[in-house]
Amino acid sequence: MMADATGVTLTIEGRSVTVPAGTSILEAAKAAGVLIPHYCYHPGLPVAGVCRMCLVEVEKAPKLAPACATSVADGQVVHVHTEQALEARRGVLEFLLINHPLDCPICDQAGECELQDYTFREGRAQGRFLESKRFNPVEDFGGDVLYVTNRCILCTRCVRFMDDVAHDSVLNVSERGDRAVIGKFEGQDLTHPWAGNVIDLCPVGALVSKDFLNKARAWELDRTPSICPNCTQGCNAILETRDNVVMRMRPRPNAEVNEYFLCDAGRLNYRWLSAPNRLEAPLVRQGERFVARDWEHALAEAAALLKGRRAFVLASPMLSNESLYTLRRLIDVTGGAGAFRVERGPEAPLPGVDDLALRAERAANVHGAERLGFAKSDTPLDRLGAGDVLLLVDVGGAPLAANAEALAKAGAVIVLGTTLPEIARMASIVLPVTNMAEEDGTFTNLRGRAQRYMQAKAAPGMARPLWWAVGDLLAALGERAGYFLASEVFADLAAHVDDFAGMSYETLGLRGAVVRAPGRPAEVAR
Amino acid sequence: MGYPHPPHPRETPVLSKHFGDRDAIGLDGWKKRGGYAALERALGMEPVALTNIVKESGLRGRGGAGFPTGLKWSFMKPGDGKPHYLACNADESEPGTFKDREIMRWTPHALIEGCAIASYAIGAETCYIYIRGEFTEPLRTMAEALREAYANGILGRNAMGSGKTIEMYIHKGAGAYICGEETALMNSIEGRRGNPRIKPPFPAVSGLFGQPTTINNVETLAAVPHILNNGAEWYKTFCLSNPKSTGTKLFSVCGNIARPGNYEVEMGFPFQEFLHDLCGGALPGRTLKAVIPGGSSVPIQTMEEAEATLMDYEGFIAQGSMLGSGGVIVFDDAQCIVKQIWRLARFYAHESCAQCTQCREGTAWVTKIMERIEMGQGTMRDLDTLLELSENMTGKTICVLSDSCAAPVVSGIQKFRHEFEAHISGKRCPLRTTAAA
Numbered sequence: 001m002m003a004d005a006t007g008v009t010l011t012i013e014g015r016s017v018t019v020p021a022g023t024s025i026l027e028a029a030k031a032a033g034v035l036i037p038h039y040c041y042h043p044g045l046p047v048a049g050v051c052r053m054c055l056v057e058v059e060k061a062p063k064l065a066p067a068c069a070t071s072v073a074d075g076q077v078v079h080v081h082t083e084q085a086l087e088a089r090r091g092v093l094e095f096l097l098i099n100h101p102l103d104c105p106i107c108d109q110a111g112e113c114e115l116q117d118y119t120f121r122e123g124r125a126q127g128r129f130l131e132s133k134r135f136n137p138v139e140d141f142g143g144d145v146l147y148v149t150n151r152c153i154l155c156t157r158c159v160r161f162m163d164d165v166a167h168d169s170v171l172n173v174s175e176r177g178d179r180a181v182i183g184k185f186e187g188q189d190l191t192h193p194w195a196g197n198v199i200d201l202c203p204v205g206a207l208v209s210k211d212f213l214n215k216a217r218a219w220e221l222d223r224t225p226s227i228c229p230n231c232t233q234g235c236n237a238i239l240e241t242r243d244n245v246v247m248r249m250r251p252r253p254n255a256e257v258n259e260y261f262l263c264d265a266g267r268l269n270y271r272w273l274s275a276p277n278r279l280e281a282p283l284v285r286q287g288e289r290f291v292a293r294d295w296e297h298a299l300a301e302a303a304a305l306l307k308g309r310r311a312f313v314l315a316s317p318m319l320s321n322e323s324l325y326t327l328r329r330l331i332d333v334t335g336g337a338g339a340f341r342v343e344r345g346p347e348a349p350l351p352g353v354d355d356l357a358l359r360a361e362r363a364a365n366v367h368g369a370e371r372l373g374f375a376k377s378d379t380p381l382d383r384l385g386a387g388d389v390l391l392l393v394d395v396g397g398a399p400l401a402a403n404a405e406a407l408a409k410a411g412a413v414i415v416l417g418t419t420l421p422e423i424a425r426m427a428s429i430v431l432p433v434t435n436m437a438e439e440d441g442t443f444t445n446l447r448g449r450a451q452r453y454m455q456a457k458a459a460p461g462m463a464r465p466l467w468w469a470v471g472d473l474l475a476a477l478g479e480r481a482g483y484f485l486a487s488e489v490f491a492d493l494a495a496h497v498d499d500f501a502g503m504s505y506e507t508l509g510l511r512g513a514v515v516r517a518p519g520r521p522a523e524v525a526r
Numbered sequence: 527m528g529y530p531h532p533p534h535p536r537e538t539p540v541l542s543k544h545f546g547d548r549d550a551i552g553l554d555g556w557k558k559r560g561g562y563a564a565l566e567r568a569l570g571m572e573p574v575a576l577t578n579i580v581k582e583s584g585l586r587g588r589g590g591a592g593f594p595t596g597l598k599w600s601f602m603k604p605g606d607g608k609p610h611y612l613a614c615n616a617d618e619s620e621p622g623t624f625k626d627r628e629i630m631r632w633t634p635h636a637l638i639e640g641c642a643i644a645s646y647a648i649g650a651e652t653c654y655i656y657i658r659g660e661f662t663e664p665l666r667t668m669a670e671a672l673r674e675a676y677a678n679g680i681l682g683r684n685a686m687g688s689g690k691t692i693e694m695y696i697h698k699g700a701g702a703y704i705c706g707e708e709t710a711l712m713n714s715i716e717g718r719r720g721n722p723r724i725k726p727p728f729p730a731v732s733g734l735f736g737q738p739t740t741i742n743n744v745e746t747l748a749a750v751p752h753i754l755n756n757g758a759e760w761y762k763t764f765c766l767s768n769p770k771s772t773g774t775k776l777f778s779v780c781g782n783i784a785r786p787g788n789y790e791v792e793m794g795f796p797f798q799e800f801l802h803d804l805c806g807g808a809l810p811g812r813t814l815k816a817v818i819p820g821g822s823s824v825p826i827q828t829m830e831e832a833e834a835t836l837m838d839y840e841g842f843i844a845q846g847s848m849l850g851s852g853g854v855i856v857f858d859d860a861q862c863i864v865k866q867i868w869r870l871a872r873f874y875a876h877e878s879c880a881q882c883t884q885c886r887e888g889t890a891w892v893t894k895i896m897e898r899i900e901m902g903q904g905t906m907r908d909l910d911t912l913l914e915l916s917e918n919m920t921g922k923t924i925c926v927l928s929d930s931c932a933a934p935v936v937s938g939i940q941k942f943r944h945e946f947e948a949h950i951s952g953k954r955c956p957l958r959t960t961a962a963a
Contacts, residue, residue, distance in 0.1 A: 128911050
């Protein structure tokens, strides 16, 4: 948070920090680099102030203050780790644990559980509860959500998300006292298209994903910043992998795009990234059969095919800007054309967040493809000229928009794919490429925001990012090339495409940046 | 004995003067007794002048906290362009308290008049009277009185012909102790779950429907017409001890006492004489052992403390407790303190709204430990645990329900530790009030 002239200056744990008036002590502490333990507070939800975990000592205040619900004041002196504050939080932790089943060994949340973390940091070493624990059965909340009642600490984040963000009041606090549980209103289920966010919001293992249930332990997972590829919104996401398999996709906060959220359709559509039927080597046709070759020979044969012919690219809206840029260069070199088709589905907004929805166009880079001069069409092969070399791109995540009749028009077919669909078996050359989880790259979302994603898992066999294969193809055709990193392709793109001028992977960072003149197709300089 | 009892000569009946007088219930009878003169006069005055008179009188909130009423009214800024609200707290859910019930049963128009004056003083055109759902008879009486008041032009768009608007609604509670807490009460009126709200913002800034709101107890509001009629100086004369506590106070007395009922005395009245003379002392053959003097949420007093108490806000604090709501619960030597405190803790555990961790879990845990001790299965370590839990339940939550559960436990262990220890060492209740498990 930036200090400004109208800000309030206070001291937290001996560190001076200036924040805008009205900021909570908890947020001010974050700005000062101090984590105040908390459960019910979440920056994307209204303040509830009920878990009482964030109690801190404010000098001259008569009693401990809840940091989430107390505004900063000039000259305030806040202590987070004094004995009095620690004792209060130790008390909260003890109360939270008396009825908790302590079933960490079989709980999906273990390893990323705030109840574990804070108990480890600040809790009592031993319990004093000699009575019997309360027991409630597990409940199916509908959608992807299971409610493990006994683990619940009643922070009400889930209730507030459904009420104030999803605007679909399905959840409530039922009963009183220690009988209280999260309840569902009669006849309702968590069927809202964004309801799965309650799983991420739950600080403990009370709301768990059916999809992820008992699949992996949190500490086995590698986490990679990524972009959800399943629609044009471009929600920031984290791909979580184990042994080269994507196990789960979760939201990564970005205030400009998706705040803290990810829709159910997006988060649950990740299995294709680890599909088993992958192409692992370049294939070259010899009579009736394909023969595996090394890249050098396959690319030489592809270049020979392209010499003196127009390239028509049936692109995929799942391709990165980098890959699309190299394809665009190939089109320009050969005087060809490119088009793509995008799948559509019903739009599903999240009403509590401005301009956030599961978008109708279900692919990551529709806008990037259009900007780089690819025509969006339901029948993208209409403009395929007789005798053109058809470059058929299939990087998964979207069905191939080709039919045998159209393919027959082509002079030759080169497949750049992750798999080899039946319809493409008449290709002359098949080049194995990576999907978005296996490469670095950028997508451009519907508001023109270019956003990076990182490689989350290894490519199968000899598969390469498409920009690499096409870059080498350009080189084989005598064109300027020699890309070794996605960042170099992007730098070349930024140098030659107006809209991206001045951008680099460094300037994009992990939040992205809006390309110039949104909506206008780009001019590509040769 | 029947109710109401004939006033004891040492009582000072102001609010209770007409208790038992069926004629005073209706509008005609009430007017004959001087009713609505104060309202008529008030409507011709400046609101700030009313607030000043109440400030001057020293009237303090009779619901339990004892906050100065005039000061509370002065937080409201009439003419700030926002709708203001008055909420009359008639939830009277504090165990051992039944004074507001009698005000509403016998003198409903006194409350309506007080509400109307207060509404005008704070710039509110709308007043909600939030009545506890179990109060079926007071609800009927109040509804009929409200109908009469509207029918006779006392309330409405032209209250008593003044051109001022005072609308009044009765809201029936649905049965939760916590709805007597002012912010939970507001949530309940708004149709939400009766959970207390975080303060700040205080109700005077953002209360009912997010607008400036004042919440006053029934007894507080019923005293206002008397103060206007007789003047602040008159009200201040009802003071036998500390000048910060003025006026008369209704005490509801129940438990092991010869003459239970409502008694109205001047602030500062000696508690010893109150218990023994007015209320008749212990039942035959019994001796008094302890008193909870201000509703179940205040610390328990030993008889030595009680008998040294002067009955006002400061006097009860000086003797280890609080005036609270004025609900006096008396225990004699046949009662087991452990069992009584267990019973109270069980009440709080049942009524906790479940928002705050300490209260939701703490009240239930304390109840379980108290039960175990009463059943003869406690240990000495349990007493330390109880005291430590109580410390963690005090001053750390949104409202004071959690504190209220801790108060009798802590004071019980401090003042009647020998009874706890007898349960533990003897492995049963010495009075055998509860069968061994």
